[in-house]
Amino acid sequence: MVTDSQSGQGENNKTNENGSLPISRRGAMSRLVSLFLFIGFWTGIAYIASFYFLPFIQIKPGFIASALALVGILVAASVIFMVRVTPTGGSEARTLDFQTLIIVVFGTASLLAAGGITALSLKPPLLAGAILGILIIYVITLFRIIRFTFRSDREIEKIRSQYQDLIKIERAKTEFMTVTSHQLNTPLAEVRWGLESLLSAEGIEKENRDMISMILKGVNRIVETVADINKALSQKDKTATDYASELKTVQLAELILEIVNVLGGVAREKNVTLSFEGPEQEIFLGGNKDKLTSAIKNVIDNAIRYTPGGRVIISLRKEGASAIIRVQDTGIGILPEDTPLMFKKFFRGKNALLLQPDGSGLGLFTAREIIENAGGKIDFISTPERGTIFFITLPLKKTA
Structure with missing residues (x-):
């Protein structure tokens, strides 16, 4: 017994109704907000790092409290920003997702460690340098993510523009085929009618009749091809x-x-x-x-x-x-x-x-x-x- 095979048609490269390119990605914040956050990160890092180089006598509890509060704000903002900015799809996007997670974890740990060291009035230079190094890596990776996002936006706009050009070419081609196929109908019908009349006429030798019959078959094939084109064009916009x-x-x-x-x-x-x-x-x-x-x-x-x-x-x-x-x-x-x-x-x-x-x-x-x-x-x-x-x-x- 032959069973019905399941259709595997998955052409789902359908365009939007307005002809726009169906590109799906997470929405990124505006460039102005991105720039503001980026500057804020550098300012915050410099602010937190500065207490490593201040005499401990000058460090006040309010200073430590404000520093830790800024830590919390920066970490929360970085998580939200990175999740929204990181693109989806592709190996590079997956790499950035992984880097985002790692950097957020290490950045959070280093910032909290910095606050703890300051609160305990300890100042081991080696540990302070390591924490500052992690903070720098943290910011550099964030910069890479932001740059990748902006570059992706530019590429998407370029692809969208090219896609619109292709849509225009496709419409022009369809219009040409429609006009041409319709204009062919009348002369082909006249040729076919003439050949059929010749075949039905009396007194035509067999050799000539065979030749007319062969020509008529060729004309009929052209008529069928034109009819197929018309059907395909009429079906094109049907939903x-x-x-x-x-x-x-x-x-x-x-x-x-x-x-x-x-x-x-x-x-x-x-x-x-x-x-x-x-x-x-x-x-x-x-x-x-x-x-x-x-x-x-x-x-x-x-x-x-x-x-x-x-x-x-x-x-x-x-x-x-x-x-x-x-x-x-x-x-x-x-x-x-x-x-x-x-x-x-x-x-x-x-x-x-x-x-x-x-x-x-x-x-x-x-x-x-x-x-x-x-x-x-x-x-x-x-x-x-x-x-x-x-x-x-x-x-x-x-x-x-």
């Missing part, structure tokens, strides 16, 4: 919300049977045996019939085109709250290295290019977009030279 607003009750077995009848001619041309195994009971979906028809048709048509002289079997069954459409062929199969790319726009497998060089690479891409917007998923298993099985899972219509 699940748009799809939900067009829901109607669809009898799935009837829809698949209609597709099988439409593609019967293509199957006969490829010498493919095409069959459909219907379910024992009717299965209803809530969906857009035209879009579902387009998606399922693309998958079945793909199976027929890459199974010359073989068999394509479509089956439908209900499983829990879902309908499972299974499209199995005995065709050329999909190479393992092509498997992760099969639903990419314009992608075509190596063996598919050898069998049919003029495909558009949009059929499976468009099918997946429609199916996922319908709340479903599509996946496949394949063995080169033995065939492929596509699984389309769609949610059933909820009954009251």
Whole structure:
């Protein structure tokens, strides 16, 4: 028994609705506040360190109390600041997180030790120098974190600007393809009509008729490619919300049977045996019939085109709250290295290019977009030279 494989589609590189680059990081304090804290650290360190060099007679209890209070404020501020400033993601960020923790711990210990030594009126020079050294390391590391944060901000702004430029290029390309594909429709329709008229005319020699038929097939392939481009462009801006607003009750077995009848001619041309195994009971979906028809048709048509002289079997069954459409062929199969790319726009497998060089690479891409917007998923298993099985899972219509 073949089980339905789980869809592993995780393309979640979606942009925000306003087209901004979706970069996630912890928010850093403003540069003014950062600069203020940095200056405050140096001032505080100098203030606390100064009592090592004062005669002990001049040290008053109030001086010690104010120094320890400043210690507490600086440590608390440093913890808050470092946690907020430290970036997330990446090995460098993780290193800075670890350094932040270590430096906060050592900085806190050294500051408290400094206060304790002063309070006990002790002044061992070696220990005093060690504590001051730790304090300097503490501040230097903080400076590195602040500098890294500012540098990251500049890089993010640069990437965001480049991303916006790419969005503009993508929109210009889409607009060009839309205009071009629409302008091709009329002349292609006229050429096809003329060729069909010639084929139906009497008195044309067989050699000329064969040549006209071959030209007509080429024109039909161009028409199909243009239609695929139009479908992909129209689907590009569609969302699940748009799809939900067009829901109607669809009898799935009837829809698949209609597709099988439409593609019967293509199957006969490829010498493919095409069959459909219907379910024992009717299965209803809530969906857009035209879009579902387009998606399922693309998958079945793909199976027929890459199974010359073989068999394509479509089956439908209900499983829990879902309908499972299974499209199995005995065709050329999909190479393992092509498997992760099969639903990419314009992608075509190596063996598919050898069998049919003029495909558009949009059929499976468009099918997946429609199916996922319908709340479903599509996946496949394949063995080169033995065939492929596509699984389309769609949610059933909820009954009251």
